């Protein structure tokens with residue numbers, strides 16, 4: 001176990017919880033509590049945005065990847081490739097999540113066709129799950145393994 005910065009601990013805990021928050025919100029939709037589903041989705045997205053911005057700021061201006069990677073036993077090439085795949089999935093997921101949110105809000109408000117929602121939402125949920133899991137694994141490889 002190596003010393004990890006405070007922001008990394010808090011952000012990792014948030015991303016470990018994120019899939020459960022998303023599942024809870026989906027459960028609301030399944031139980032036909034649509035208003036609660038929409039409000040919770042917007043709150044989860046806004047909260048995630050705050051954490052992502054905090055993370056980006058801290059990694060750039062406080063302490064970054066090159067500081068952490070020096071101390072781990074994990075193969076550096078593997079770790080860097082894993083990190084790149086994680087970043088790629090994270091970016092695609094975040095943009096798709098925002099797109100889903102805006103398109104769904106608009107379609108719902110204007111009572112437009114909504115059949116796109118569930119298939120896209122399942123893909124976004126899978127993306128959120130994968131991004132969070134990979135993020136937690138990176139924390140594990142950097143500070144625990």
Ligand code: HEM
Nearest residue numbers: 026029030034038041101104105108117118121122124125
């Ligand atoms: C403002 C944005 C959103 C609105 C207006 C909205 C609205 C709705 C509505 C009306 C339903 C029930 C109708 C249907 O199943 O097609 C629904 C279901 C669902 N929503 Fe959303 N939603 C929003 C955001 C999201 C997001 C961001 C996700 C995932 C990350 C999501 C995941 C789901 C899922 C998986 C279902 C299907 C639940 C089931 O199996 O019945 N929603 N949503």
